[in-house]
Amino acid sequence: MNLTVFGATGGIGREIVGQALASGHRVTAVVRDPARLTVTGPGLVVVRADLTDPEAVRPAVAGRDAVLSGLGPRSTKDAGVAARLTRTVLAAMEAAEVRRLVVVSAAPVGPEPDDGIVDRAARALVSKVLKAVYDDLREMEAELSRSSTDWTSVRPPRLQDKPLTGTYRRVIGGFPPKGRFIARADVAHAMLATIDDEATVKQGVGVAY
Structure with a gap:
């Protein structure tokens, strides 16, 4: 596939780029500072662009x-920043008539799973502290x-810097019960896996160990 990745210098973005290249995809990484992108490989094109300008x-x-x-x-x-820059991406995609979009969000944005009181209390505390982020x-x-895009929002819980496992739970339209952690590498894996999964179109997808 021919893919474009935004936020390619972030923890999840770098993983998306690296895993996509390893799978044989062609990747355009859109960045503000190309020097911060440490991933390299055949099939990679790095584009420096102003993310406030859809054109x-x-x-x-x-x-x-x-x-x-x-x-x-x-x-x-x-x-x-998420809402503001995503508006730019959406405007550019709609102008270019590109439909498939997969973004990373966060577990508290989606439906609350039926967990125990400890998990609910912990989520409530985190949601209060990070209210501006989740808003x-x-x-x-x-x-x-x-x-008008065919979007999917992947919603992880607390992120970890650990190696890719490829093994995690996924719930379309919900969130895995007692899901507390997941590695950034596995979030990237989940995002790439949803690209051609029609069941995830216009859905939030909860992912966790």
């Missing part, structure tokens, strides 16, 4: 089979719902 982004998505986005706030200070991701998902 600047449009050539990077035109003719692609799918677009994957690791864009998102790294802290409460960055809240607002940003909710607005991002609202933008997806209003778009």
